Amino acid sequence: MESVLGWVQEFFRIVYNVPELIRLVGLVGLIAIVFAETGLLIGFFLPGDSLLVTAGLFAARGDLDVVWLIVTLMAAAIVGDATGYYIGHRAGQALYSRPNSFFFRRQHLIRTHEFYERHGGKTIVIARFVPIIRTFAPVVAGAAQMTYAHFATYNILGGVLWVNSMVLGGYYLGRFIPDIEHRLHLVVAVVIFLSLLPAIIAWLKAWFSGRRRQVEPSR
Numbered sequence: 001m002e003s004v005l006g007w008v009q010e011f012f013r014i015v016y017n018v019p020e021l022i023r024l025v026g027l028v029g030l031i032a033i034v035f036a037e038t039g040l041l042i043g044f045f046l047p048g049d050s051l052l053v054t055a056g057l058f059a060a061r062g063d064l065d066v067v068w069l070i071v072t073l074m075a076a077a078i079v080g081d082a083t084g085y086y087i088g089h090r091a092g093q094a095l096y097s098r099p100n101s102f103f104f105r106r107q108h109l110i111r112t113h114e115f116y117e118r119h120g121g122k123t124i125v126i127a128r129f130v131p132i133i134r135t136f137a138p139v140v141a142g143a144a145q146m147t148y149a150h151f152a153t154y155n156i157l158g159g160v161l162w163v164n165s166m167v168l169g170g171y172y173l174g175r176f177i178p179d180i181e182h183r184l185h186l187v188v189a190v191v192i193f194l195s196l197l198p199a200i201i202a203w204l205k206a207w208f209s210g211r212r213r214q215v216e217p218s219r
Contacts, residue, residue, distance in 0.1 A: 015045075015047065018051055018054045019054055019058075022054060027064060027068070027072065030073060030076075034076040034163075035076040035077075037135055038080030038134060039079065039082070040080075040083070040135075049166055050191040052170065053169055054170060055069055055073075055167060055170065056171035056173070056174065058174075074160055077159035077163055078159040081137075084139045085141055086142060087142065088140060088141060088142025088144075089148075092143050109139065112127070112132075112137055113144075115127070115137070116137065116140045121141075121146065124137055124154035125157055125158035128162035129162060
């Protein structure tokens with residue numbers, strides 16, 4: 001049991017040490033990670049935004065080819081979402097009664113469904129920039145029977161915007177800020193915070209709304 005726990009701890013240590021992860025897996029690994037985070041339900045914990053920005057920083061110093069990086073990661077993101085849509089379309093409502101496990105949390109699916117109800121098809125684009133939601137959004141779209149032609153339009157647009165903005169953001173940071181590679185962990189921390197900011201704001205709004213409803217009846 002202790003050896004399994006140690007393996008899990010080491011796994012997550014490597015996954016969330018993004019610069020070390022990129023050095024370890026290279027371009028092929030980056031493609032696999034982007035595909036898994038966007039296309040497989042078990043990929044919700046993977047570091048998508050910080051991974052793309054850091055990959056852009058690596059490209060700026062010549063460790064990766066920026067054009068090839070963007071093209072392959074856009075393809076991985078688009079194919080990943082299409083896979084998630086297929087899973088949702090085939091499994092449908094059965095996913096909502098699936099029990100929680102180490103790699104699956106039903107509340108993530110429910111929260112994404114609520115997000116989808118508010119934003120409709122635009123969810124596929126918006127969700128690209130929201131951790132966890134981006135993993136479950138295509139699944140929800142498939143389960144909601146969105147037509148594939150409609151989904152594909154949002155999928156391609158979202159994949160292009162997400163990968164280009166993140167990779168090129170990191171690339172130009174690396175080009176214009178000297179020695180930024182010595183501050184990679186700070187950059188990763190900022191990217192993680194910014195990517196979580198929408199979720200934090202939504203949680204605060206829900207919390208304040210709940211507090212307001214509790215106070216109003218007592219007036």
